[in-house]
Amino acid sequence: MSDAFPPPLARLVEALKRLPGVGAKSAQRMALHLLDRDREGARFLVESIGGALDDLTRCPTCRMYRAAEHCRYCSDERSRAGQLCVIESPADLLAIEQHTDYRGRYFVLLGRLSPLEGTGPDELGLDQFAELLRSDWVREVILATNPTVEGETTAYYLSEMARAAGIPITRLAHGLPVGGELEYQDRGTLSHAFSGRRAFEE
């Protein structure tokens, strides 16, 4: 289809199509927007991608992205809360920071236990996690892996490690999503919501 385009334009459309949620039509619209209307924005995008690729590294402690030497998520102030939240991905960390009041420490697994995909304890950096568990500031491990089979398996494995270290463990609550209607919930969600029911507070 893009055979009809001048090659540099066809290449730009191809590159934009690799972004998640971007089809051929949107990619074309983005490409022409950058060329016709926002060349400055195009240069900003080039610099920002380059900057992110070059300047962001993994924090060796929490495995989240950090710029240069300092990790904003591993500060002493955050340690003081005594909480360590384990999540699967950087996107989970950003979601928690944006939508909750949690301001404790994190550990990013960058995956979940999955023997089929060859993801074991090594890939998830569980040595580093064990080291964190030995820090004297940790007073609660919050397991926030996804509520999927693999996420639950991972949570179980992590809970065994925290239990061995003698640290209290919590797991994010399961139940009805806010705004979700009862009749449309799947069996697992509904049975979790029932078994996890709490005293009604007025």
Added chain:
Amino acid sequence: MSDAFPPPLARLVEALKRLPGVGAKSAQRMALHLLDRDREGARFLVESIGGALDDLTRCPTCRMYRAAEHCRYCSDERSRAGQLCVIESPADLLAIEQHTDYRGRYFVLLGRLSPLEGTGPDELGLDQFAELLRSDWVREVILATNPTVEGETTAYYLSEMARAAGIPITRLAHGLPVGGELEYQDRGTLSHAFSGRRAFEE
């Protein structure tokens, strides 16, 4: 909101948000996708944007983008059809190339007549258009500006130029969009569809 992000990540999210149709949520998803899962794609995107900005120039004849010296839309082969289609934007040209069998020549206005926005004949390159009208290969001018008030005004202005040059003029048909339901069409579309009705062919 993105105060919580490491600065290079916040900047990348900002840059992606400038793309059309991309909100905060998608921009964040795209940024993490590029960093976590497709760093090669990120570099490809950087090179493609740079390449498009640097290598695409305006064809001095049709005002479409072209790579280097050659304009694929101004070839002698296309001139042989004798047709010159006038459109408002590069996106219109790409839409026609992708969705129709038209393989004649083009002239891209890069706008429409709009006294309020200060867009007059000079901004639309109508000197170049007049020069094209003097080419001996032009046997039909196809007016394909948008069916808006400004597009119609522009079409009228162009038609006067083509008429003065003695060249037959056509305008894209107006009427019901394929798949569009009658009861949801606006007054202009419906009255165009009525007044432009054609003999029924079995």
